[in-house]
Amino acid sequence: MRYFPAFMDLQGATVLLSGGGELALRKARLLLPSGARIVAFSASENSPLARELGGQVILRAGPLSDTAFAENPKLLVAATGDEAEDERAAKLGRAHGVPVNAVDMPHLCDVVIPSIVHRGDLVVGISTGGAAPVIGRRLRERLEQMLPARLGEVIRFGKERRGIVSEAIQGKGRRAFWERFYSGPAAEAVMAGDEARAESLFREELEGETPGHVHIVGAGPGDPELLTLKALRVCQEADVILHDNLVSDEILALCRRDAERIYVGKKRSDHAVPQAEIGALMVRLAREGKRVVRLKGGDPFIFGRGGEELEALQAEGISATVVPGISAALGCAANAEVPLTHRGLSQSVTFVTAEAGGGGAPDIDWASLAKLRGTIVVYMGVRRAGDVAGDLLKGGLDASTPVAVVADGTRDTERVIRADLATLGDAAAQISAPGLLIIGEVAAKAKGEDLLALASQRQAA
Template identity: 45%
Template sequence: MDYFPLFCRLQGRRCLLVGAGDVAERKARLLLEAGADLWVGAPDFSPAFLQWAQQKAVTLLPGHFDPAWLTGCWLVVAATSDDVVNQQVAEAAEKQQIFCNLVDAPQQASAIMPSIIDRSPLMVAVSSGGRAPVLARLLREKLEAMLPQHLGQLAQRAGTLRDRVKKQFGSLNARRHFWERFFHSERLAQTLANGDSERADQITDALFSADIASQGEVALVGAGPGDAGLLTLKGLQLMQQADVIVYDRLVSDEILNLVRRDAERIFVGKRAGYHCVPQDAINQLLCEQALRGKRVVRLKGGDPFIFGRGGEELEALAQLKIPFSVVPGITAASGCAAYSGIPLTHRDHAQSVRLVTGHLQKSGTLAWQTLAAEQQTLVFYMGLAQAGEIQQQLIKNGMRSDMPVALVENGTSTRQRVVTGTLNELEALAGQVNSPSLMIIGSVVSLRDSLRWF
């Protein structure tokens, strides 16, 4: 081990930064965030340092390096563009037994600054010992994506509960189960993020009073329209924590490959005209799994609240007082349009967007005259089987028959296929594509040839 990893408390302690250029600015920001009493020495100072000095955030030492600047310092950073000066700073610090960081020669330094993931009070540092800083940065970026932003708030609250946990739970195993539930509680995390301390107290009390062995929860997670890269970070985190994944046909294999390896997977896929698992049975399944103490993720294609029947599933959970949370996903309208080079709105073409289910009711409740209005974009979900009716009703209610239309099959996936034409061809075009497909109707479709990127 070339370097001993150590977190230092610098609040109120004098630190010296030699240099006042761009690189020094980055080091200064880190030291100021740590609460250091920062002194900066250099012949000239960048505007940022002058502003900090005016705000009394730093103390400036004009001139060339003087070993006397080291008096009373706990840490020194040499960040000039002159290697000779940096070496002089390092040698002077060594004589006075003060740790020194050299920005351009970390392997010669007595201290190094790692890549930092800040979820205060939780801190994660990554270092390659100065040998591969780009690798350390890339690893930090991966960790940033894995660690939720709210972890710091959870850690802060956890620190106030340690005595209470020890008093209530006698065994180490019971404490471990409590803390796992605590840190995995999406409701608590969201409440803390919203600054609702009263609600956070209620959720915390519920965690203490619940039977740890039987306490389960459900998260409705939008998986997006197909491309795994469109999955949200929060959705990914919950998928990797889940005990059970309940998923439908629209969830791609690429996304399922990101699920925790040992999680149980339950398929409840549906197709138009054929329901593998009825909705009531899905609702019951979610409740049963949660009541067994499982962390359940209901993984839905697109967004759970846009034609995903997520509201019905939450109603069933709420009736049994089962904790739940919702993670939005990129809906098919947005994803498919973007990947097809079709802007849903455009100042010259459409000032509004309407998302419509293609499962048309026999009673004909759709306001076709409103849907046929100008200067808007229509997006029909699950509309292939009703393409002829959609075509007929829109034209009948005043939409021009040559209005551009696009049908997007397997949108955002590697199998995406787009078929374009006009409204009077819609029924015929629908026969050329397979489900799942999305219909986009409006003059914005005419922009596709100039805006599509693949």
């Protein structure tokens, strides 16, 4: 490790910047949040630096000289892009005992300015010592995605209350309290922008009442890479995971390893745990102070009964948050290369279900849907595919309307069969796994197997 990582306090300090072009502009953007007083040399009024940040930095048209060091700078950044000029500036800095950073010239650097991820008081620096800056940038991009945008607000909230905690809790108990706080509902409320609720939850935790919290989380259609960043974070912080049968093993593998896992899945005519018992279980676990994740396939608010579960929690005064997921319709259609809307083919999309409560048929005005001439996505439609087709044909939809049946969408076992409304029942009969029906002109674009070709293959065999 050639470069030792350290952080400089530049608040109110002078930083000399040699250059006014794009290189200097990039460095100035990094330095400004530190509160540094930046004095830029070789920076004309028409330079990129002046045009973007002219009101935030002090501009000097002439090159860096000895007189600049009378301002007692803490750092010199050489960023003109001219090798000879940057080398001259670096020598000046060293002669005056000022640490030097020379852009893209590691041999002239006393310090290296890393790729930075910034969330309030949280600052993460990533450096490869100038050997592979592209890798540093890629890591920064990954961290930018992983760290919540309001994480800095959570740190600020906790910082402002450190004195209160120090007075209320003695010794090792403080660390335990902060561990609970930063992964608990109070911190979650700050990230949601609700500081009044966060303050109430903070006080409850401080008084020894550890409130539980439930996240109702959409796990997406199956592919673990389609899990949202927020869903991943709460799954890795959970004490208990209540999961459905549509949640893939690959997604469960991403959850916190020592979290308790409870299967509460429901299949048609096979409810492992009745809905009322799921609600009661969530309430009990939350009252025990647990961080509970109710993990559901797709999006919890699209035929996922997430609304019912949220109401059950709210009725019992349990703190809860909904984390949306990529719905089965969006994920499966994208993976099957079906645009649900497409200029010239479909200007609307409608989501319906073929299964009502208790396993009966839903009360849907299929004739009105047929008249829309848009895309129809039918959830839980494989078993009733023939009935759906019959209802739409009666409503006036043409028998030649393209259809795609998608089973196990986005997973390695995905299967897509193309057919038309007249043969939809036959296409669905080829499927045994849970599936979606996509009905409309856009369905003709689906990748996958063609029903007629499948029939020809069977006859030949």
